[in-house]
Amino acid sequence: MxxxxxxxxxxxxxxxxxxxxxxxxxxxxxxxxxxxxxxxxxxxxxxxxxxxxxxxxxxxxxxxxxxxxxxxxxxxxxxxxxxxxxxxxxxxxxxxxxxxxxxxxxxxxxxxxxxxxxxxxxxxxxxxxxxxxxxxxxxxxxxxxxxxxxxxxxxxxxxxxxxxxxxxxxxxxxxxxxxxxxxxxxxxxxxxxxxxxxxxxxxxxxxxxxxxxxxxxxxxxxxxxxxxxxxxxxxxxxxxxxxxxxxxxxxxxxxxxxxxxxxxxxxxxxxxxxxxxxxxxxxxxxxxxDESRLEKVYSKKVCQEVLTDTILPLITAIIKELSVFDDFYLTKTVWIQHKEKGVWRDLTIESLPPIISKISDGFIKAPPVEFQFQYEHKQYKKETAIDFSYHTKLIFGFEQTHYLMQDANGETYFRRLYHQPLTNEEIGKIAASLAKKELSTIKKAVDI
Missing domain, CATH: 1.10.3290.10 (Fido-like domain)
Structure with a gap:
């Protein structure tokens, strides 16, 4: 043509x-x-x-x-x-x-x-x-x-x-x-x-x-x-x-x-x-x-995978982010508490993997199961109008079909099906958001 x-x-x-x-x-x-x-x-x-x-x-x-x-x-x-x-x-x-x-x-x-x-x-x-x-x-x-x-x-x-x-x-x-x-x-x-x-x-x-x-x-x-x-x-x-x-x-x-x-x-x-x-x-x-498609449900093995693949890298990233404020305070306390397995204090990035492994051994009861991670900074070094400290408390929950993370105020940072791990980018954003919250609180306390 x-x-x-x-x-x-x-x-x-x-x-x-x-x-x-x-x-x-x-x-x-x-x-x-x-x-x-x-x-x-x-x-x-x-x-x-x-x-x-x-x-x-x-x-x-x-x-x-x-x-x-x-x-x-x-x-x-x-x-x-x-x-x-x-x-x-x-x-x-x-x-x-x-x-x-x-x-x-x-x-x-x-x-x-x-x-x-x-x-x-x-x-x-x-x-x-x-x-x-x-x-x-x-x-x-x-x-x-x-x-x-x-x-x-x-x-x-x-x-x-x-x-x-x-x-x-x-x-x-x-x-x-x-x-x-x-x-x-x-x-x-x-x-x-x-x-x-x-x-x-x-x-x-x-x-x-x-x-x-x-x-x-x-x-x-x-x-x-x-x-x-x-x-x-x-x-x-x-x-x-x-x-x-x-x-x-x-x-x-x-x-x-x-x-x-x-x-x-x-x-x-x-x-x-x-x-x-x-x-x-x-x-x-x-x-x-399909994000709603159910592939895995609560079991000891499934929870171990989530703890190793998502929770361990996430807590590691949070510790790294929050540790930048350590020099601002007289003391810091980092610990994990599990109702059945006990409390681990003076937590470090190096000591975290075996602790997470011990926690995973505790997933033998029926859901829901949870443990707490806490990072507490006490007594701000410089004089402020108030006796200033900062406490990050996170609760990791494991339900029949989902795992999640909340703070002490009940704010949910994520709730995922067991086959949905967090990406490295998501982990970085969550850790950074927690650090920003502490920084914002410090600025208000010292009137910056």
Whole structure:
């Protein structure tokens, strides 16, 4: 099919969609599918490792069932927010595409500043602070597979080039000589060629491309991550002067998604061959990651595992955090008390493992079972208005299906099923929060 025929086919499908009654439930079927496909594929192209099933669990059910980096989860949810904003803006007749809007999109997608490995103009590795929504301050060259450095627009050129791109877009929209799909594809390419931001230029370009399509009454499209090689090849051809190759590449996806939109509005199934496999994957993920699924119940062996894998590292971390205050007081006392096994005083990190082992031997009675950990600082060294001491008291409880930790005031820090250990990050946060509480109390007592 020639480019002219392909664009004609897209327009035919668009007009067919306009002739159909747009039932909300049919629209929802399309947008639910599109939301998942676009967020998954656009992020996957850039290296995000969430599977399709995990993307669905995160966006639809706000559940995480695998060990992904916090940034990967954050950027997926932020990308979903950006898509919602793009759709709403494109459907708003009063909205105007501006540089400010583009910067805001990039800021949303990137969430927060972070450091990233980079390549200097002469090919040397470096590390730079990425500032969301801010045009690049340094060259953002990339190292190609053949070892050559590909240079985008310089930081000095970027504002003027983006200004030119915006003027071109407004002019073409008014002239109506180019097809909207052509405008969307060219805008995408020119934006990526400038690479105005330090990160997420591709994601931002794909969002803006779909803004243009929706703005002109067309269905948005998804570039599939499985075809990343074809996508990059089309971009590379445009770099060598064959812009038509990239326009044709984008047009093929535009035709596919316009066709899916028409099918959805007719109430027909828009599941693709791969969707069945994706649904099976999702069911598996939900089963494997269901936090309410009971895998273990109270027993001596199960409690021993929890004590060794979670409680021991947690108490160790708490001792390390609270020990920084030892020099502020005349004395400290650290101990563990177990109703059946007794009291262990003068506790240290070194003496903790055998004590935890002895405690685990005491889990022979029916639940609930508990023991206490206490870290007491007595007599603040400097004179204060009151006789100041600080006492951290924690209660570790073991129930039929859960284990938990509370403080003396009944505040619960966590309550987990036995097959759910605390992560190192969670352990660190709990220990740090206890130290912050003591620090806050000290500041109030000495009027800092």
């Amino acid at each position: 020639s480019q002219t025929q392909l664009l004609g086919r897209i327009d035919f499908l668009k007009n067919e969609a306009l002739s159909l009654s747009r039932k909300p439930e049919f629209e929802k079927v399309f947008w639910d599918k599109y939301r998942l496909e676009f967020n998954y594929n656009s992020n996957h192209i850039e290296g995000n490792t969430l599977t399709y099933g995990h993307t669905q669990l995160l966006l639809l059910f706000d559940k995480v069932v695998a060990d992904y980096s916090f940034r990967e989860l954050e950027e997926m949810k932020a990308h979903d927010v950006a898509l919602k904003i793009v759709r709403e803006a494109a459907l708003d007749d009063s909205h105007i595409l501006t540089e400010k809007f583009i910067k805001e999109l990039n800021e949303i997608v990137l969430v927060r500043p972070f450091y990233k490995e980079a390549i200097t103009a002469d090919g040397q590795p470096t590390r730079r602070l990425i500032e969301p929504g801010t045009y690049k301050k340094y060259p953002n060259s990339v190292l190609l597979e053949n070892g050559e450095v590909f240079n985008y627009a310089s930081p000095e050129e970027t504002p003027a080039l983006i200004g030119d791109l915006m003027n071109w877009y407004r002019t073409e929209q008014e002239k109506k000589e180019l097809h909207p799909v052509q405008i969307a594809a060219i805008f995408h390419y020119r934006f990526v060629r400038i690479h105005p931001f330090d990160d997420s230029n591709g994601r931002t370009a794909r969002l803006l491309m779909n803004y243009i399509l929706i703005r002109n009454g067309y269905a948005p499209l998804v570039i599939e991550s499985a075809d990343k090689k074809g996508y990059l090849t089309a971009l590379n051809k445009a770099d060598t002067g064959d812009l038509q190759a990239f326009i044709e590449y984008i047009s093929q996806y535009a035709e596919k998604w316009q066709s899916l939109y028409v099918k959805a509005l007719k109430g027909e199934s828009i599941e693709e061959q791969e969707d069945f496999r994706k649904e099976i994957e999702l069911l598996k993920r939900k089963l494997n990651g």
